[in-house]
Amino acid sequence: MQDEVNEKVVVLVINTGRKGLHLTGSMLRAAIRKYMQYLQKQKALDEKYAETYQPEGKQSMKDLMKQNSKLANIEVTDHNIRDFERVAKKYNIDFALKKDKLSEKPRYMVFFKARDVDVMTAAFKEYTERTSLKEKKPSIRRKLYLYQQKISHRNREKVKQRERGQER
Incomplete structure (x- = not known):
């Protein structure tokens, strides 16, 4: 600066x-x-x-190849890219994303240095744990809908009983 x-x-x-x-x-x-x-x-x-200067983190394939190291890859689906990038950033992994244009569904290949395989497996393990926890967690919208149904059902069951008489 x-x-x-x-x-x-x-x-x-x-x-x-x-x-x-x-x-x-x-x-x-x-x-x-x-x-x-x-x-x-x-x-x-x-x-x-x-x-x-050597770039770190997410970079282009060209920059990753310039670093003179063998590359390994893992396939990631479209909706999981952001979550994976967060975990990779945490572990300081140099990686490049490449979209597979030939497939019907969007598929992404994550290329990383082969010497970072151990770090990559640890990061991928954490990533899979995060995604499994997200799947197990119930949806907040679903919870709200269920509570709304309970409340409306409870209101139907209530019957107001009023007696207009004086007790002596």
């Missing part, structure tokens, strides 16, 4: 000493030269960072 601020705002401080208000051409030239050196140094740092 600081780099972005440095790129957008340029502050040039010139120490003029005793002269104070007088800015000479040589002073301005020296200040511009210093600023140019600073820009070149920043560019060199950015290039060095770009060489060592």
Whole structure:
């Protein structure tokens, strides 16, 4: 973030000493030269960072193949992709999603590095546990509907009995 601020705002401080208000051409030239050196140094740092950068998490197949490792894959259905991405992010797995266009139903293949197989199996195990818990959990709408039926049934059973007489 600081780099972005440095790129957008340029502050040039010139120490003029005793002269104070007088800015000479040589002073301005020296200040511009210093600023140019600073820009070149920043560019060199950015290039060095770009060489060592490796993407993490969800990425394209091209980026995953560039990392020179064997790939393994697992098939995931359409409605489970988001849940799987959350678990994969938790385990810091580098993966790529590829849609199978030939099948009628949307199927996705999750490609990951073969060396991450142990981590992937742990993540997939947690993912399957989550999905099984979601399936076991009853629907809130269904619960509301059942309670609504009970209440309406209870109201029908109630019969108001009023007697208009005085007891002595």
